[in-house]
Amino acid sequence: MSIYLDHAATTPMLPEAIEAYVDAMSVVGNPASIHSQGQNAKRMLEEAREIVAGSVGCDPIEVVFTGGGTEAINLAIKGLFWARAPRPRILLPGGEHHATMDTVEWLERHDGAEPGWLPLDRAGRVDPARVADALASDPGNVALLSLLAANNEVGTLQPVAEIGELAAAHGIPVHIDAVSAYGQVPIDFRALSGAGRAGTSGGTGGSAGGIVALSLSAHKIGGPVGIGALVLSRRASIVPLIHGGGQQRQVRSGTQDVAAAVAFAAAASALGDLPARNQRLRTLRDRLIAGVHAAVPTAVLNGPTPDGPLEQRLPGNAHFTFPGCEGESLLFLLDAAGISVSTGSACQAGIPEPSHVLRAMGRSEAEARSALRITLGRDSTEADVDAFLTALPVAHAQASRAGMNDRTPTR
Amino acid sequence: MSGGVDSAVAAARAVEAGHEVVGVHLALSRMPGTLRTGSRGCCTIEDSMDAQRAANIIGIPYYVWDFSERFKLDVVDDFIAEYAAGRTPNPCMRCNERIKFAALLDKALDLGFDAVCTGHYASIQTDAAGNRELHRASAWAKDQSYVLGVLTAEQLAHSMFPLGETPSKAEVRAEAAERGFSVATKPDSYDICFIPDGDTRGWLAERVPATAGDILDREGNTLGRHEGAAAFTVGQRKGLQIGTPAADGKPRFVLEVRPISNTVVVGPKEALAIGLIAGSKFTWTGLPPEHPGTAFDCDVQIRAHADPVPAVAQVVSVPVPAGAESTGAGTTELVITPREPLTGVAPGQTAVLYVGTRVLGQCTIDRTVSAVPVPGAEAVPSVVPEPSSAPVSAASAEPTLVDAPAARA
Numbered sequence: 001m002s003i004y005l006d007h008a009a010t011t012p013m014l015p016e017a018i019e020a021y022v023d024a025m026s027v028v029g030n031p032a033s034i035h036s037q038g039q040n041a042k043r044m045l046e047e048a049r050e051i052v053a054g055s056v057g058c059d060p061i062e063v064v065f066t067g068g069g070t071e072a073i074n075l076a077i078k079g080l081f082w083a084r085a086p087r088p089r090i091l092l093p094g095g096e097h098h099a100t101m102d103t104v105e106w107l108e109r110h111d112g113a114e115p116g117w118l119p120l121d122r123a124g125r126v127d128p129a130r131v132a133d134a135l136a137s138d139p140g141n142v143a144l145l146s147l148l149a150a151n152n153e154v155g156t157l158q159p160v161a162e163i164g165e166l167a168a169a170h171g172i173p174v175h176i177d178a179v180s181a182y183g184q185v186p187i188d189f190r191a192l193s194g195a196g197r198a199g200t201s202g203g204t205g206g207s208a209g210g211i212v213a214l215s216l217s218a219h220k221i222g223g224p225v226g227i228g229a230l231v232l233s234r235r236a237s238i239v240p241l242i243h244g245g246g247q248q249r250q251v252r253s254g255t256q257d258v259a260a261a262v263a264f265a266a267a268a269s270a271l272g273d274l275p276a277r278n279q280r281l282r283t284l285r286d287r288l289i290a291g292v293h294a295a296v297p298t299a300v301l302n303g304p305t306p307d308g309p310l311e312q313r314l315p316g317n318a319h320f321t322f323p324g325c326e327g328e329s330l331l332f333l334l335d336a337a338g339i340s341v342s343t344g345s346a347c348q349a350g351i352p353e354p355s356h357v358l359r360a361m362g363r364s365e366a367e368a369r370s371a372l373r374i375t376l377g378r379d380s381t382e383a384d385v386d387a388f389l390t391a392l393p394v395a396h397a398q399a400s401r402a403g404m405n406d407r408t409p410t411r
Numbered sequence: 412m413s414g415g416v417d418s419a420v421a422a423a424r425a426v427e428a429g430h431e432v433v434g435v436h437l438a439l440s441r442m443p444g445t446l447r448t449g450s451r452g453c454c455t456i457e458d459s460m461d462a463q464r465a466a467n468i469i470g471i472p473y474y475v476w477d478f479s480e481r482f483k484l485d486v487v488d489d490f491i492a493e494y495a496a497g498r499t500p501n502p503c504m505r506c507n508e509r510i511k512f513a514a515l516l517d518k519a520l521d522l523g524f525d526a527v528c529t530g531h532y533a534s535i536q537t538d539a540a541g542n543r544e545l546h547r548a549s550a551w552a553k554d555q556s557y558v559l560g561v562l563t564a565e566q567l568a569h570s571m572f573p574l575g576e577t578p579s580k581a582e583v584r585a586e587a588a589e590r591g592f593s594v595a596t597k598p599d600s601y602d603i604c605f606i607p608d609g610d611t612r613g614w615l616a617e618r619v620p621a622t623a624g625d626i627l628d629r630e631g632n633t634l635g636r637h638e639g640a641a642a643f644t645v646g647q648r649k650g651l652q653i654g655t656p657a658a659d660g661k662p663r664f665v666l667e668v669r670p671i672s673n674t675v676v677v678g679p680k681e682a683l684a685i686g687l688i689a690g691s692k693f694t695w696t697g698l699p700p701e702h703p704g705t706a707f708d709c710d711v712q713i714r715a716h717a718d719p720v721p722a723v724a725q726v727v728s729v730p731v732p733a734g735a736e737s738t739g740a741g742t743t744e745l746v747i748t749p750r751e752p753l754t755g756v757a758p759g760q761t762a763v764l765y766v767g768t769r770v771l772g773q774c775t776i777d778r779t780v781s782a783v784p785v786p787g788a789e790a791v792p793s794v795v796p797e798p799s800s801a802p803v804s805a806a807s808a809e810p811t812l813v814d815a816p817a818a819r820a
Contacts, residue, residue: 329522332474336433353477402521 003339003384007220007316007377008152008180013263014222014270021224021263031256032247045258048265052229055268056182056214058189064230064248065261069179069217071241072230073099075252076175076213077146079238081107084143084173091134091145093118093126094360097152100177101356104146113143120360123304124156125312132166139170146174149181149214153344153357153373154303155317157185160211164192168210173236175213179228183221184281184314186274189214193233212236218260222378223267227260277378281315284376284385288318291389296396298323302358302371316376319344321363325399327371333395339388342373366404412436412466412473414458416587416594417530417574419465423590424573425528426469432528434466434473437515439482439506440605455607461594468591478514485509487605495619495641497668498759501558501715502603508561516569526569531555534575535567536769538698543567545696545770548575557715560763560773564697616642624673626653629666629682640673645757646683653677666781668757684752686782688713688762691729693745693774700771710765711747713756713776719765721750745774752782 004012029041046060053060066072077100081090090104094117107113116134118126126147135142145167150157160176167174178187192211212233219225232238232251244253271277292299300321304312322330327343334341344355354368374388412418412434425432436459459475466473486505493500516527532548533556545567548554562570577583580599587595602609621639628634635653637643647665657663657679664683667676688711700707703726710719724747747762756779764771 328476329518333522335472398521398523402518 001338003387005374005376005380005384005388006340006342008373008375009342010219010225011222011377012379013224014267016270017223017263017266020266021259024259024262031258032245041258045256045261048261051265052268055271056187056189056216056231057191058231062231062233064232064251065256066228066230066252068226068228069215070099072215072228073177074103075230075238075241076215077103077144078107078241080144080173080175080213080236081113082239083237087141087143088112088114089116089138089142090114091116091118091142093120093147095120095124095151095357096146096148097177097179100146122362124151124154124357124361126158126163128159128162128166131163135166135170135172139172142170142172144173144175147176149176149178150185150314151303151357152180153355154319154361155314156303157181157312157314161192164211168194171209173209173212175215176211177215179215179217179220180314182216183271184278184316187214189231208235218264218267221267221271223264224260227257227264278315281376284380284382285316285318287382288374288385288388291385292318292320292392295389295393296322302361318374320372321367321370322372322396323367323370324403325370325396326402326404327369329399329402330372330395333398334391337391337395339391344371344373369404412462414461414594415530415600416584416592416597419592419594420583420587421528421530421573422465422471423469425571426471428573432471434462434471435515436462436473436475437510438475438477438479439510440479461597465592465594476515476518478510481514482506482510491615491618493759494615495670497641497670499644499757500759501761503558504561504761507558512562512566512570516566520569526571528571528573530574531559531572532574532577533559533572535570535572542698547768550578553580556770557712557763560696560761560770561694562696563694567697612642622673626651626675626677629676629678634677637675640668640670640675643668643675646755651677682781682783683754684782685754685756685779686752687746687748687780688753688756688776689744689746690762690774690777691744693772695772696770709771711749712763712765713753713760720753723748723750724764
C-alpha cells in the first residue's frame with residue numbers, strides 16, 4: 001500500500017479525464033481536415049479549448065496547446081525575447097523552475113540575453129519594490145519579465161498582479177509560469193492582463209506590456225502528461241518555436257492532439273469550486289505542518305510560515321528543512337515505509353541536487369540538501385497525513401544517524 | 412549497481428539468497444559539458460539507466476546516491492596530488508577504501524542496511540573461530556581481491572561478493588542473458604571512470620602544472636632536460652629525449668621521479684629491479700599476523716594483474732628523522748622483501764600481501780630500494796624513510812621544498 005504525497009510532481013489522473021481520453025482516442029479525424037470527420041475532431045478540440053480557457057478566465061483563441069508546461073514556458077520566453085529583439089534583458093527571480101532558468105541561460109549563451117536576477121526573501125517571495133527598481137533602471141532594454149505564480153518547491157505565491165501592473169507601466173511583457181498554481185489557486189487571466197490595456201512606453205515593434213502569457217500543464221490537475229497550454233494574449237507578438245502547418249494561429253504548428261486536449265478539458269472542468277476544495281486542503285496541510293513540528297521539533301517550515309500569512313503559500317504544499325539529515329535519506333526511508341514524498345524539484349537521472357530554490361532564499365547548501373517537500377492533492381486524506389506522521393519520526397531518527405556524512409572527506 | 416553486468420548479477424544473486432536488496436547507483440563524477448548540471452555516474456546517464464533497468468528486472472527498488480563531492484575530494488584530488496608528488500596512485504583502490512566500503516557502507520549501515528554487496532570477483536570465507544577472511548576468487552583470471560586489499564576486518568564484516576565462486580566471466584554474462592539483463596553483452600570497463608576518453612596523461616597534464624627540469628643518471632650527472640617531472644612514470648623508456656647515448660649503448664629507463672627537486676632519474680633496465688618495498692600506511696584484511704614484528708612469509712602482489720611473488724614481510728619501527736617533528740603517526744613501517752626482484756614498482760602503488768589465497772593486508776608503497784646498487788657509489792637509495800609529512804618520492808634525499816606541485820600535495 002503506497003501513500004502518494006507528491007502531488008506537485010504529478011497528480012493521479014482523474015477517472016473522468018481517463019474516460020474522456022479513451023473515448024476521444026477512438027474518434028478519427030484531423031482537426032485541420034475539411035471533411036466531416038475533420039470537422040468533428042475540430043469541434044471536440046475547440047470545445048476543449050473553451051473549457052480550458054474558462055478555467056483560467058481567458059478567451060479560447062488565447063489558448064495555445066503545447067506538449068506540456070516546459071514547452072509552454074520555452075515558447076513564452078524565447079518567443080517573447082525574439083519578438084522583442086534587440087532588447088537583451090530578461091528579468092526573473094532566483095528559484096524559478098528549471099524550464100525557465102535553463103531557457104534564459106540558453107538564450108544568454110546563444111543569443112546575447114542578459115538575465116537580470118531578482119532576489120527572493122527568506123519566505124521565497126519577490127519584493128515588488130525590487131522589481132520596480134529593476135524595471136525602472138533600464139526599461140528600454142528589457143525584453144520581458146518571467147516569474148512563477150507559485151513556487152513549485154516551497155509553494156510561495158508571488159504578487160503577480162502587482163508585478164504585472166509595474167511592468168505594464170513600462171510596456172514590458174510579463175510571462176507567468178502558473179504550472180504549479182493551476183488548480184490550486186484561482187487564476188483570472190483577463191484581470192491579470194488588464195485586457196485592452198496598451199503599453200505606455202514600450203517603444204517600437206514590441207509586444208504590449210503587462211501579463212501577456214501564462215503557462216499551464218494538464219498533469220498537475222489530474223489530466224494527462226504530454227499536454228499543456230500557453231495562454232497568450234491577443235495583444236502579444238511572439239516568434240514561434242515550431243514551424244509547420246501553421247496550426248494554432250501559426251504560433252504552434254503540428255497536428256493537434258484532440259484526445260489529450262479533451263482529457264485536459266475534463267480535468268479542468270473537474271476543478272470545480274476551488275475555494276471550497278482549497279479550504280479542505282489547507283486544513284489537511286495545516287494538520288500535517290502541526291504534526292511535523294510535534295514529531296520533529298527541529299524541523300523548519302520553508303516558505304511563508306505561520307508567522308506570516310499562510311495564505312501566501314499553495315494550499316497543498318508543505319516544505320521542511322530537517323537540519324542534520326539528508327533529504328535524500330528521508331525520502332529513501334519514507335519510500336521504504338510506503339510513502340512517496342520529494343526532496344524538491346524533480347532531478348536528473350535520479351540524483352537529487354541541493355535545492356536551488358532554498359539557495360535563492362538565502363539558505364545554506366546544507367539546509368538546501370536537507371529539504372523535504374510534501375504535497376497534498378484532492379485524493380489526499382487524513383489517513384494519508386497520519387500515516388506520514390507515524391513514519392516520519394522513525395525515518396528522521398535513522399536519517400539523523402546517517403547525517404550528512406557523504407559530504408565530508410575521509411581524511 | 413554500476414550499470415555493468417557484474418553488479419547486476421550480484422544483486423540478483425543476493426535477492427535469490429534471501430536478502431532484502433536495494434539497488435544503489437553511485438553518482439561519482441561531475442563532468443562539465445556532458446549534460447546540464449550536477450553529478451554524473453560512473454560514467455554516464457546511460458550507465459545509470461542500465462543499472463535501473465536491471466533493478467527493474469530483478470524487482471528491487473533503485474536509488475542514485477550522490478557521492479560526487481566526496482569522490483572528488485577523496486579519489487580524484489588524491490589521484491592528482493599523488494601524481495604531482497611523483498607517485499603512481501591506484502584510484503580504484505582509493506574508491507574502494509574511501510567510497511564504496513566507507514562512505515557508502517557507513518551511510519547504508521546508518522540507514523538500516525547490513526551489508527554492501529558488489530560484483531567484485533573475490534571470496535569471503537570464515538575461519539574455524541568465525542573470523543572473516545578475504546580470499547581470491549576461484550577463477551584467478553578474474554580475481555579482483557587485489558583492489559579489495561584495503562578492506563579492514565570491520566569493512567569485511569559488512570561486505571558480500573556473490574560472484575566470488577563463479578568460474579568465469581562468460582558464465583556471469585550467460586546468467587545475465589538468461590535473466591534478461593540488457594547489459595549482458597555490455598563491454599567491461601577498463602579505464603579510470605573519471606577519465607572517460609582513457610587519456611590519463613592528457614587529463615593529468617591539464618591539472619598538474621609542468622615545470623622544466625633536469626634528467627639525471629644514478630650518479631647525479633645531468634643528462635638532459637624534461638618538461639615536467641610528473642609526466643614520467645617509473646619504468647618508462649620512451650620520450651626521454653636524451654641526446655647523449657649511455658656509455659654502454661643500452662637504453663635508459665626512468666628509475667625515479669623526484670617532484671621536489673623536479674628531477675627525473677634514469678638508468679639501465681637492471682636498475683629497475685626492486686629488492687625491497689616499504690610503506691607506513693598499511694592495513695590488515697581481517698585478523699592481523701600474530702607477530703607482525705617478526706619476519707613472516709607471504710606473497711606480495713604490486714598490481715591488479717601482476718603475479719604474486721614470494722616475500723618476507725615485517726613491521727618495523729622507524730626512527731623519527733632528526734629535525735622532524737614526531738606526530739605519533741607513521742612511526743612503524745611495513746617492510747616487504749621479495750624473494751626475487753620486482754619490476755615496475757613505483758611509490759604510490761599498493762602492495763597487497765597474500766598467504767595462499769587469503770588476502771592478509773596491504774600497504775601503500777612509500778619507498779623502494781633497487782636490487783642493483785649504483786656502481787661506485789655509496790648506498791643510494793637510502794633506506795631511511797622520509798618524514799611522513801612530506802610527500803617525497805622514493806629514497807630521494809631532498810633538502811628543501813622548492814616547488815609548488817609537491818607543496819600542493
